[in-house]
Amino acid sequence: MKRLCWFLFFLIWPVLALIVSAFTPRWNWGFPGDGVSDSPIGAEIDHLFYLILIICVIVFIGTQIALLYAIWTASGRPKEKRAWHSHGNHKLELIWTIIPGAILLFIAFYQMRVWAEFRIDSASPEKAQTNIVAEVSARQFEWRIRYPEPGKKLEKKPQPGDMYSVNELHIPAGTPVRIYLRSLDVQHSFFLPTLRVKQDAVPGLVIPVWFEAKKPGEYPLVCAELCGWGHYKMGAKLIAHPPEEYEQYMKKLHQEQYDDGYAKKK
Amino acid sequence: MSTATLSSSDDHSHAMHVDNRWWITKYVFSTDHKVIGIQFLISTLIMMLIGGLLALAIRWQLAFPWSQMPWVSAEVFAETGGQISPEFYTMLFTMHATVMIFLVVIPILAGAFGNFLIPLMIGAPDMAFPRLNMMSYWFMWPAAICFGLSFFYEGGPAAGWTSYPVLAAVYEAAPGSGFAQTLWLLGVTFVGFSSMMGSINYMTTIINMRAPGMTLFRMPLTVWGMFITAVLQAFALPVLTAAGLMLVADRELGTCFFVPGGLVINNAEPTVGGGQPLLWQHLFWFYSHPAVYIMLLPAMGMISDMLACMCRKPVFGYRPMIYSMSTIAGLGFIVWGHHMFISGMNPALGMTFMVATIMIALPSAIKVFNWIGTIWGGHLQFNTVTLNSVSFVTMFIVGGLSGIFMAAVPVDIYIHDTYFIVAHFHYVLFGATLFGIFAAIHFWFPKMFGRMMNDKLGQIHFVLTFIGLNGTFFPMHMLGIAGMPRRYADPYLHEYLEHLLPLNQFMTYSAILMGLAQFILIYNFFGSMIWGKKAPKNPWNANGLEWEAPSPPPHGNFEKTPNVYRGPYEYSSPDRPEEDYWPQAEE
Incomplete structure (x- = not known):
């Protein structure tokens, strides 16, 4: 029993x-x-x-x-029967x-x-190397994103005309994109759970990361490396647009950040 | 193989000392390995309670985020309105890991069981360096004090037990933590000294003080496990100590070994720089990965001894067991990079570290097969020791298999730093090692205190712990696959994790059950010292030399140095029909 x-x-x-x-x-x-x-x-x-x-x-x-x-x-071996005296078996090993x-x-x-x-x-798709969309800089406790001016390439150093956003990473859907990942203070980790992508952001290093969102939509972006008390609230959004809409959005962003409003009134 | 170098002829005279020491030198500042072992055992069990309470606080926050904890909240968290603050939560998981790793698992295996068992099992009167041994125990306390003091800082040590710089290197990165992180690092350094003194002592003792006839390949696997562990520690620990002191220098002297320039942390002046945070990760894991095996190999050895005795059967594949332990230790030195797959190190390194890491599953698998082989065809008796030993094996299977997922780099991209890893190491450290420790406590308690532990209570403790453990840790695999990162004070802030709250609550209830079950162990442990049945010299009919000494063994251990005639696992030998065991010291 x-x-x-x-x-x-x-x-x-x-x-x-x-x-x-x-x-x-x-x-x-x-x-x-x-x-x-x-x-x-x-x-x-x-x-x-x-x-x-x-x-x-x-x-x-x-x-x-x-x-x-x-x-x-x-456990059911009868008492009178001794245990099997074996020191092992070379063939089995x-x-x-x-x-x-x-x-x-x-x-x-x-x-x-x-x-x-x-x-x-x-070994990665060719587009993943050429299609550089943004620089993502992690910082306690937010993601700062720098985009190049529409029609220009992203330079390593900030340029006049670069656009910025916080906690929203806009990319075109359906094509591999590359970002440059940096950290402004401590170590963070760029984690897109639904895309299965993760890469630590290391202070002092600029790390290229590529990924592709199959469909337009919003995807969670979180931090996966302990970065201080607010580690858990470093949530952001990856927003994948259809390609044309993406270009329009970038133009709109540029207008918002650089247009002083005079040109239109004239 | 050379036999022991201790001469046996003149041993009769001095092996049994007349014991007229003052009680303080006898029980407190004792140089006797058995007393030191028991001191380690009781201190680590108390630390285990503290570590467990910290874990329960973590579980509380994950099940009922920001809500008041009954009884505790009003007193402890009065300043934050009865809530666990995120700063305190960071401190909780940092200290839970610190206490459990540095003050419980490492010292209970090497410090408590290593100390108590090594001289007894190899037939030596004491350790090679008894005073060093005593110092090794007393160096644990400054460490405990350092860790304890760091609790008085608002932010505490806030960088996790891995203490990655820059978070751990710069004061401004964790406001309020002040001197706490430095205290934490000093604590780790003290623990390191303690382990180092132990490991030198164990190696010397095992190499030089074996009784006549105790060749290396007649040593019980427990001693082998302890020996390999001691070697691991001796080679890996200096690296951590050096790295720790470098990080202290970074914090207090501004050396910037690990801090690159130009970082604006919490709006402070930009850092001066010149350092590289990845360097810390390499140094830290160069110790801390072997440390994983330091926390496992002795338990593997002890389990082999206990299973053989409880099944009345020789260990299946004694030499393959030793070779696989050595392989685990050897490979253990070249797999540290698997903690860093997504850290930004050279991706080509990811591949080599992956192959080495996956291959470490091989010696682990060989050990599992040999344990099953040891049970196969034996005379298994169900008692607390057997139950804990068997569940060591079944839990280790889970922990071993889940390791493969993380060893595979592409899969690790996704599950790295999620709850999957938390599930994995709890299955290995709690599921395997701690069950091994529970088994060992019940098995060697009669030798330590001369009384038996209550087997009924032991079984109840086992059942409740087993259920609580699986209820707590198995669902963690699911949380990990669902993408829940570790070290989150409130994961439900993110929409894709919201639905995991009920699962987390279930896990917390299981953890509370597991925590409560430990009171049975405490009661059984301390109660049995007083009320336990008197133990004979050899209550389990086991073969090892430790059972030749009286229970408990006197100062000096053996009445006369035993001679060793055979290996430790001659159970049910056909050459000895009258008994089903054949002690190593019997002609």
Whole structure:
């Protein structure tokens, strides 16, 4: 009876863990929004995530079954029968070294392409290098954004005609864009959860980040690296416009920030 | 393999001292490794309560943000209208991690069990350097005082336990925190001294003071775990100590090792600069990643010993166990970069660190298979020790597997610094290590105090802790995948996280259950010292040398230095039909 109780105890928890995990997407505890990433690289990251998840679930089930079987048989072994006096088995050790080793190596090498695509210039889409839309500077506790004047390129140093906004990053949708990420004070992290993009903003470094919003819309932008007491409230918006609307918006922004109003009245 | 260098012939005379020490040198400023071990054990258990209360305050804020905590709020948070302020919340999670890592898990494994068990298990009368050993314990207190004092500053140490500069390097970055961050760094330095003294002592003792016949490959895996841990500490710790002092210099002397120029922090004068914040991350994680294994390897060793004894079976694959522990330790030195995948370091480094990190899952997997192999075909008895040991294995499976997600760089882009990592390290540190510690407390308590702990209470404590633990930490995986960043005082400010409040409340209830369950352990621990059943010399019919000494062992441990004839795991040997165990010291 005691034996059955403990067996069930150790059985119920992995079963429960699996059930809860299986229902996670339905209960909306999984990936944010509808669970589908809003960027192409996000889809690839999700794919890798699910691949690892499947492998891990299989290993989890396998090891838990082995453990439970071992517990069940070992606790029910008749008294007069001695425990199996074995110091191990060389062949078994080899098997359970080589097979997991191969699987792990596969997992490791399978990741590299997506990582390269995200961080290494030669592997990322060409547009991700040329289409530089803004410089994002993180600061306690807000995001300051600098755009180039419409028709001009973003320079490393602020130029006359540059436009600024706070906590709103406007980009064109449906095309890779690149930003330059900086920090004005302490370390922050640029995190777009629905696009699966994250990059630390490090004081003293200018780090290029590229991403693509598949569809026009508003996406959350938060800080993911502890930056002080207000870390939790560093929320902002990524606003993806359809391309023409984006150009109009930039022109409007320029007008707002540079037009003194005289020209129109004349 | 050379056997121990201690000569055994003249040992009979001095091994058993006549014990006429003053009570202060006997119980307080003692140089006896057993007393020091028990001092470490009781101090760390008290620290664990403090760390646990800090955790519950964090959970309170996440479940009921900005609301008054019953009983506590009116007293503690009177100034902020009964609410936990965001500054205080930052301090809470910083100090929770600090206390749990530096004052609980590291010292309870190496300080308490390492101290108590190493000399007993290798048949030595004491540590190689008993006074150094005593100093190692007493260096924990300045650390605790430094950490405690930092609570008196409004902002406290506000940079998390990782203390990344520039936040941790510049006074203005965390207003009100004043001297607190410096105190925190000094505390870490003191803890470092303490561990370093311990680790030198353990290495010397294990290499030089083994009883005759105790070859390296006859040592119990506990001793192996402690030995590998000591080596890890000795090589990794100096780096943290140096980095910590550099950061203190940055704060107090304006050296700018980690601070680049031209930063306008909180509207203060621009920084002078010349430094690089990433340097701190490299130095910090060069210690703190191996520290993860410092917090795990001794528990792995102890679990192997306890499972073998509770299953009346030799450890399956004794040598592969040692090799895999060594591999974990070796690889542990070249994987620190996986904490920095998105830090802005060279992306090519991300790939090499990823391969090394994923491969570290291999020795961990080998260990799991060998533990299952150890149970397989044994005579398993369900008692508190077994239950905690088995759940060490099952929790470690979860913690190990969730590690692969974060080791994979592209996936880490998304789950880095979310609650997924919090789930992962709690499964390893609480799920695995702490269950290992609970098992070890129940297993070696009779040797420490000469009395048995109550097994019924132990089982109730185990069940409640197990349920509370999974209820608290399993949903953290979901929070992480939902994109909830860690260290947020109020995640629900963001629309995409709002719906996670009920889940967080459930986790908080589970955490409260888990916290309450610890009172059973405390009662059982201290109650059993007084009312526990008297323990015989060898209550578990185990093989190790520690069971040759009386319970509790006297000053000097053994009546005469034991001779070792075989490995520690000769359970149910067909060559010895009359008993199912065969002590190492029996001919």
